[in-house]
Amino acid sequence: MTLVLDISRLLRRSMKAAPTGIDRVELAYANHLLHPDRVAGARFLARTDGWSWNVPAPRVARLIEHVAARWAAGHPAEGAAQARRLEAFLGLDPGAFGSVGPVSANAATPSESAALRAALKVLLLGGGPLRAPPPPAGALYVNVSHQGLAAPAHLQRLLARRRLKALYLIHDLIPLTHPEYARAPDEAKHRRRMATVLGTAAAVIANSGYTARVFSDHAAAEGRPVAEVVAAPLGIDATLASSADPVCTPQPYFVTIGTIEPRKNHISLLHVWRHLVERHGPSAPRLVMVGRRGWENENVIDIVERCRTLGNHLIECADLSDQTLVQLMRGSRAVLFPSFVEGYGLPLVEAMSLGVPVIASSIEALEEIGQAVPDFVDPIDGLGWAQAVRDYAAPDSPRRAAQVARIGGFRPPRWDDHFEIFDALVRRLAAVPGTEPAAAFIAEPGRDAGRVGRPFSDRP
Template identity: 45%
Template sequence: MSTIFLDVTRLLTRLYDGLLPTGVDRVGLAYIQKYGSKARAILSERGFSTVLTERDSQQTFAWILSSSCNRNAIRALIVRACLNRLREGRFQNAVLLHTSHNGMEFERYYSAMTKRKIRPVFMVHDLIPMTHAEYCRPGVDSIHRQRMHTALKHASGLIANSQATLESLVAEARRANLPLPPSVVARLASGVTQRPFSICPLPVPYFVMLGTIEPRKNHWFVLHVWRRLVEQLGAAAPKLVVIGRRGWECENVVDMLERCTSLKGVVIEEAHCSDEQLHAYLQHAQALLFPSFVEGYGMPLAEAFALNVPVLASDLDVFHEIAHDIPDYLDPLDGPGWLARIQAYSRADSPERSAQLKRIERFHEPTWAEHFEHVDRFLETLH
C-alpha cells in the first residue's frame, strides 16, 4: 500500500474562515475519513507546498472532521509547517490525493512533488468554467484551463467524478493535443450523513433547492416560477426553501430574494444550514428542485434519493448517468412545465409524486465504499 498524502489546504482555509462545507469539501472530508489515520497532510499556497509532520497531520485531520476551529492553533501550525519545509526529505511509494481544484494550475506544485518522490493524483469535478464560462466569474475560465492543462501534462493519475466529466476531459485533451494520464471514474456518494427521522420543519408543503447561489444553478428562473405560483394560488402556494450561501454573479437572484414582495414569507433562504437542518428539510420536502443548466455531477440528487425524496431535474446527461429514468426531467427554461410539475407534486395525493417514489425504490445509491474500491484499484495500477 502506498503512503498517502492529502492536500487539505481548501478544507483548512474554509474551516479557518468559518464556512460550511460545499459538495467539493464533502469529498475531501470523505477522503480524510478513509485515509486520514495513516496519511500525511499537505498545505499549499500558489503552488508552494509543505508536508506536515505526522503529529500535525493528525491534529489537522481531527480539526477538519470535527469542524473545530481554533484560529491561533491553526496559525501556529502553519508557522511550524513553513519551518518544517526546510527539513523535508523524500518518500518511498508515495501518492498525493488532491480532491479540490485549488492550486492545480501551478507547475511548481508538481515539481515539488516530483522532488519528494510523491506521485500526484487529482480529482476532476468538472470543466464547467471552460465549457460554460458564462456561468462563472470573469477570468475563471483561463485559470481552470491552466489547471486542467497542467494536470494533463504532469499528474500521475486523474479521478473523474462521472463519465460525463471524464468525456469532457478527454475532449479537452484532444483539443489541446495533450496526453491523458491514467484515469478512472469513481462516482460520489451522498454527502449527508444518515440521521434518525426528524420532525418536519414546516407545517405546509414545500420544495427545496440545494447549492450555492450562482448563475448555472438557475435560481432566478425558479423564483419567477414561484412568483407565478403565488399569483395563481395565493396563500395556498407551496413554500420554497433555498439552501446555500450567496455566491457570485447572482445580483438578480438577490434582488428577487430581498425586494420581491410576493415572495416574502413564501421563499425561505437558509444560507447557513447545518447538516441536521439540511437533513430535516430534505427528508420532508415534496421534491428537490435541480434546474441547473450544467453540472459535473450533482451530489444533491443522490442525497435526495438516499432520503427517499423525489427530484425534479434538468434534462442533463450526467443526471441520466446517475439516476437513469427515476427523476422527472424538464428543460431548464420550460417555465410552464416546471410550474405544472411543481403544482402536481404539491398535492397530498399526487400520482406523479407517488410514481417517482416507486421508481426511487430501484435507485442504486453510490456509496463511498464503492468509490474507494475504484480509487484503491486505480492506485495499485500506478506503481
C-alpha cells in the same frame, strides 16, 4: 506505493462554518488514507506560499475531528437564527428543527484569521514540532480539490524534486465548456488548472462519467491525452440517513440547494414561483432557497429582496447545520435542481438517499447520477416546472408517489465504492515503472527540501 494527499484546501477551509462539496471530498479522502488497514503508509502535505508542510497522520486526524465537528454544527448563532426563521416561515413550533443553541447578541462569525489560527493550533501545536519526513522519491501525489493548480510553479517543483507521480480528481470543466456561467477571470484560471493536470498527471479520476468524457475531450483537443481517466462517483456520508427526523408542516414546501450563481438557474425557478403564487394565492407552496450568494446574481437577488408577489412564499437560508438541512429536506415535497450544467450533483444524491423525491434538470450529469429515479424537466421549460411543482404539492400526489416507489430501488453511491476504484487505480500506477519528470518541470537545485521537523521550500 506511498500516497501523499494534499490537504491544503482542508486546512484553509477549516475556518468555514459550512463546507462545499469539494471540501467534503477532501475530508473523505483524508479519512480513507488515515486507516492503515485500508492504505499503508499514507503521508499528508499542506502547501502555502512556496512552502510544503509534511504533516504527521495524528495531526491530520486531529484536524479532521476539529473540522468535521465545526461543519456538523454550522455557525451556532447564525444557524440558530436561521432555524428560528425557518420555523416561523413554515408555521412550525419553536424548536421543531432541534436544539441548535441560543442566539447570543454578542455572537459573531469568527474572523478568517482567528479561525485559521485555531486550525493551525490544532494541526501544528498539539504535540511539539512537526517531524514527518518528506515524501519519498517515486511516491504518488494526490490532489482532489483543484487547490493550487492555477499557479503551479510550486507544485511542479515539488513533483520534479521528489520525482513524484501525480493523481488528480477533476470535479468539472464548466468554466471552459460554459464560461458564460462563470466569473470573467475563471475561464483562464481553470484553463491553467487543466494545463497543470495535463502536464503532470499520471492518471485522473473524474466524479462522473460525464466529467470524464468532457475532460478526455479537452485533453484530446489540447493534444495532451492522459494515460488513464476513470470515473468514480462521489459517495455520501453513511450517517446522513439517521441524522435527523423530518418536520411536518401545515403547508407544502420545496427546497432548492446550491450557491446562488447563474448556472444554478435560480432565476427561472423564481419566475415559476411567482407564476404559482399569482395563480394560487395563499395556497401556493413555499420555496426554501438554501445556499450562499455567489456571483453575477443581481437579478436573482433583486427578486428575492424586492418581489412583493413572492412575499411569504420564499425564504433564503445560508448557514444551516447539517442536522437542520436534513430535517428540512425530509419534510419537503421535493428537492429541486433546475441547473443548466453540473459536473456531478452531490445534494441530489443526498436527497434521494434520504428517500426525498427530486425534480431535476434534464442534463447529462444529473440524468447519469439520478439512475432514472427523479422527474426530469428541461431547465428552460418554465411551464413544465410549474406543473411538476403543482403535481408534487398535491396531498395525495400520484406523481410523487411514483417517484417514492422508484427511490426504493435507488442505490446511493458509497465512498467504499469510490475508493475501490481509487485503490485499484493506485495499484495499476504502482505497477508502472517511474518516469523522469518533463524537462520543463525540473526545478533548479536549491536547499535541502527534506529537513526533519521543519517545513521545506520548493522555491528555486
